[in-house]
Amino acid sequence: MSTTTAQTSTRTIRDGAFGHATGLACRECGATQxxxxxxxxxxxFGPLEISYDFPAITRxxxxxxxxxxxRYKALLPVPADIELSPNMExxxxxxxxxxxxxxxxxxxxxxxxDDSTNPTNSFKDRVVACALSAARELGSTVFxxxxxxxxxxxxxxxxxxxxxxxxxxxxxxxxxxxxxxxxVYTENLVAVDGNYDDVNRLAGxxxxxxxxxxxxxxxxxxxxxxxxxxxxxxxxxxxxxRLPDQIVIPVASGSQLTKxxxxxxxxxxxxxxxxxxxxxxxxxxxxxSPVSAAFREGWDAVKPVRPDTIAKSLAIGNPAxxxxxxxxxxxxxxxxxxxxxxxxxxxxxxxxxxxGVFTETAxxxxxxxxxxxxxxxxxxxxLETVVINTGHGLKTLDAVTDRVGARATIAPTYDAFVAAxxx
Ligand SMILES: *Cc1c(COP(=O)(O)O)cnc(C)c1O
Ligand SMILES: [Zn+2]
Numbered sequence: 001m002s003t004t005t006a007q008t009s010t011r012t013i014r015d016g017a018f019g020h021a022t023g024l025a026c027r028e029c030g031a032t033q034x035x036x037x038x039x040x041x042x043x044x045f046g047p048l049e050i051s052y053d054f055p056a057i058t059r060x061x062x063x064x065x066x067x068x069x070x071r072y073k074a075l076l077p078v079p080a081d082i083e084l085s086p087n088m089e090x091x092x093x094x095x096x097x098x099x100x101x102x103x104x105x106x107x108x109x110x111x112x113x114d115d116s117t118n119p120t121n122s123f124k125d126r127v128v129a130c131a132l133s134a135a136r137e138l139g140s141t142v143f144x145x146x147x148x149x150x151x152x153x154x155x156x157x158x159x160x161x162x163x164x165x166x167x168x169x170x171x172x173x174x175x176x177x178x179x180x181x182x183x184v185y186t187e188n189l190v191a192v193d194g195n196y197d198d199v200n201r202l203a204g205x206x207x208x209x210x211x212x213x214x215x216x217x218x219x220x221x222x223x224x225x226x227x228x229x230x231x232x233x234x235x236x237x238x239x240x241x242r243l244p245d246q247i248v249i250p251v252a253s254g255s256q257l258t259k260x261x262x263x264x265x266x267x268x269x270x271x272x273x274x275x276x277x278x279x280x281x282x283x284x285x286x287x288x289s290p291v292s293a294a295f296r297e298g299w300d301a302v303k304p305v306r307p308d309t310i311a312k313s314l315a316i317g318n319p320a321x322x323x324x325x326x327x328x329x330x331x332x333x334x335x336x337x338x339x340x341x342x343x344x345x346x347x348x349x350x351x352x353x354x355x356g357v358f359t360e361t362a363x364x365x366x367x368x369x370x371x372x373x374x375x376x377x378x379x380x381x382x383l384e385t386v387v388i389n390t391g392h393g394l395k396t397l398d399a400v401t402d403r404v405g406a407r408a409t410i411a412p413t414y415d416a417f418v419a420a421x422x423x
Contacts, residue, residue: 010239013028017137018134018137019079020074020373021077022053023051025049026046027048029041029046034051035053035077037220039219039221042155050226059237059241064235065093066083069090069091069126070082072233076226076227077134077223077226078133078134079137086161086162087129088119088120088128088129088157089119090118090128091125091126093115093117094114095111095113096357096395097236098111100355101355105374106374106381107370109335109385111386112351112386115390116252116357116363116391116392120181122154123150123256125157128158128227129223131224132216134220134224134314136162140164141212142164142166142213142217143159143216144206144213145168145218146202147311148168148252148312148313148315149178149396150390150391151216152169155393156182156186157185166186167190169192169199171192171196172191175183175396176394176397177395177396178313179321181395188339195315196315196317197316199300200218200333203215203218221320231260232262232263236273240403242274243274245380246279246379248281248386249283250284250314250366250390251282251283252362254291254325257321258325261280277333279383281334281336281379283369284338285311285340285341285344287308287341288311288314290303290319291326293305294326295326296336299326310345310361310399311344311389312342313360314362314365337378337385339372345399345400345403347364348400349400349404351363357389360390360393360399362391368389
């Protein structure tokens with residue numbers, strides 16, 4: 001399999017196309033290479049990550065920026081004029097103080113970072129915005145992805161708005177709302193008979209064969225992944241330029257967790273927040289919990305699994321960044337835990353009834369794990385805690401349709417109302 005697409009060989013990349021990014025560096029061996037549609041190290045096949053030469057930047061400069069992720073554009077691999085190109089303008093979502101949920105779980109200071117309010121209702125709009133910028137600068141002609149659902153929604157919408165052809169690949173057993181939420185934006189929704197790991201393998205093969213295709217989470221993955229840093233930047237800024245004591249993050253490929261941690265480290269290095277330890281916790285559903293299992297067993301490697309869970313947006317059996325998640329969680333004194341599908345359903349209802357936030361199964365997983373971590377004593381309830389809600393409940397309605405519903409169906413009369421015993 002080729003590790004690059006060929007379309008850039010004749011095209012020169014304009015100055016400043018990737019902002020203050022300086023190159024790609026291997027996470028394993030440190031070997032460097034030029035910025036481009038590359039994602040695998042030439043020396044050791046390890047994953048590549050963006051390197052930067054950051055300018056001096058102040059809180060005030062960031063605060064003067066737009067109310068979306070581009071307020072942090074100096075810290076992302078995007079050009080200085082990024083706001084001028086049509087994009088979904090994601091980010092700067094609410095950080096909600098969650099006192100009711102905190103009281104229920106016995107946590108003194110709890111916040112929910114609510115990313116369900118992004119343009120296509122998941123955190124994926126952040127990563128896709130960065131991948132779209134890279135695809136545009138590289139001259140890609142097709143914007144594509146293998147997806148567990150939300151990514152396809154975000155790619156299809158962003159591509160429509162940018163006027164670039166989109167092709168999105170999903171497992172054929174995906175929830176209907178997630179399929180419709182892609183198909184409404186693109187005529188090229190491709191359902192593949194297989195699980196996400198099969199779809200991902202196919203995408204890698206196509207990326208190697210077809211010219212001009214930017215697969216957001218395959219051949220432009222280093223650019224895509226940087227978008228998740230904005231979650232970390234926003235949490236710190238919204239806390240008044242402070243870091244929390246601990247944070248609970250869902251884990252699919254593990255990219256988001258590693259990048260939120262990276263964002264906190266960058267803010268410290270840039271002098272934008274005070275240095276302090278932040279314990280990082282990961283959340284998985286038991287039916288797809290390879291990283292949680294490795295944590296529990298004390299393994300250094302992650303053993304791939306075949307996913308079987310209602311938390312389909314987290315159903316990656318062979319997570320690309322799984323080992324880096326293990327490193328970060330162990331290094332910071334956090335943990336990874338998993339919860340059953342029934343606990344996911346309970347947590348969706350708990351978050352909705354305590355905070356008025358309707359999350360999808362991924363958020364149910366994260367809140368369910370938060371509850372479990374307190375019960376098992378792995379998370380200190382006296383410390384300031386942030387939990388990330390990454391997606392919207394309307395995309396996974398079936399998960400709770402048996403749990404909630406009309407309390408009574410009554411005739412339109414006062415007597416019937418009284419008989420129902422609601423007052
Ligand atoms: C993709 C996704 C995640 C996690 O993504 P990573 O691959 O671990 O970065 C979490 N929540 C939702 C809703 C998602 O769609
Ligand atoms: Zn390498």
